Amino acid sequence: MSFIVMAEETVYTSTSLNEAQNWFELYKNETLSKWRVFRSTKSFGCTGLRADNVMKTKKILWSVKAKQGIGWSFDGVPRILVGKRQWMCHLGPDLCQKKKERYKRQKEERKALGFACGKNRNRKSKKVGCPAMVYLTHLIRFPEYKVTVNRIRARKAASKRLKDDIMAGKAIAAEHQFLLKLPDPSCHEGHPTCVVMAEPGGEPVQPVQKVQKVEPEIYWPDPNIGTTSHQELCPAAPIPVQFTSFENFEIVQILDSNEERKSIAVEGRFRDQEGRAVVLMQKQGFRNDQLAEVFSPAAQLKPIFQNDIYSNQTALLPPHLNELKVTTIYPAEEKHILRYQKEHVSFVTETPDLYNNVIRPYVDSASFSNQWIYNILEHKKEAERIVFEDPNPEHGFILLPDLKWTGKGLEDLYLQAIVHPRNIRSIRDLRGHHLPLLRNIRDNGTRAVIYKYGIPAHKLRVYFHYQPSFYHLHVHFSALTFEAPGILCGKAHLLTDVISNLEITPDYYERAVMQFTIRDNHPLKTKLDDIGYFGGGVA
Incomplete structure (x- = not known):
């Protein structure tokens, strides 16, 4: 799922009509507004378009500028406009006035002329001329023909290559x-609307709903003709071992064993395969929906001791209640081993x-x-895990678990x-002109968490790491109930x-003195040792 804030309106992007309609229903429920269809093209929502019909009646579009309706900027991917649908507020202009x-x-x-005309009923129209409109545009994208x-x-x-391939019957x-464009509640005029608040006294919250990313669907299939592989057009990196x-x-x-977190990190290797591996394991917390199975005859108790009313036992639970969180890094390099080694x-x-x-x-x-x-940013991996995305190249980001x-x-x-700009490595690179990016992450990130998981902003810890684990700016969102690393x-x-510091002093992180902890086996620690930082009495 993704959405882009444009002036006072929001454009949501979905891969299915049902998801877009779900957003619209959520918006209507949140704002207590009603709508009626104003315009709709015949082909809107049609997924069974024939190639020859499309090429005769549709143009290949690269970007569209629209004062009204929905437009999009150039992103290198060609599109075909399938159809449009437009709704107007039920208290909008009186279309039957004439x-x-x-x-x-x-x-x-x-x-x-003396004819009996019956009782004269001069009813005042309920229409107040509200200008609010909702737009929904149906497109087909062709990512393989991206420029x-x-x-x-x-x-x-x-x-030309796209047209030729379509007319040739290739898959x-x-x-x-x-693309669904929803108006801000303030766009309604002449009648009240309901605005949902994120927090008491906070800013109005626009409804956000998760959209599951799906793999590209195949259109105009021909069983006798193969499909051009993505690898031939854009060579990919080697596929990791699963x-x-x-x-x-x-x-x-054993690199590290943490009793408090119930986790362990080990270095190992797979026989008959080259390279080392790092495996991280952590026991999971209890889930409320599984407690009935935990406190059941399926759990076998083995007594340890008993003293009066106090006793200790170990419990052997069914296998599906004993799952471990496992992360595997293979092939692992020395830096990965140093990172997870207890020091x-x-x-x-x-x-x-x-x-x-x-x-x-x-860092360089x-x-x-x-x-x-x-x-992740290019949707080549983990696209199905994306919770929220703002694709703007300057102040956009992707939120995922x-x-x-x-x-x-x-x-x-x-x-x-994870931010879309690729030239910001850490908070040291942040300046005053990055405030729109940071405010966007704060507002829309917490907003997405509220609507996806039901956790309000005052129950979240939102923070940076410095030094970070990887040098591409990213922000952590964790529940206050979780003692995250x-x-x-x-x-x-x-x-x-961070936002407050930049609002006061735009070049704060260029001039600030910052403290951070570093592992004694970290390569950066070696660099600091080489210049005598720790041995020279520097505090």
């Missing part, structure tokens, strides 16, 4: 796209000079790959917001504090 005036005039003429530059020659070449990967068991796995060493930590007081002369060059030369992040959260319980809710001072910086 007909009523003509009927009244004819009645007065008949009455002047990287916005030039006429490139667009014409891609359009083409395509996606239905429904493990369904730990068969042939050998433990090399002592040290405090670093980072001045602007220390950052510019030591830490920033280290760090070999951690951000390709997995770009796969963190790998540490299984998604089965809300007590340990843990999400990450890295929430202590020396690591976490609350989003509201």
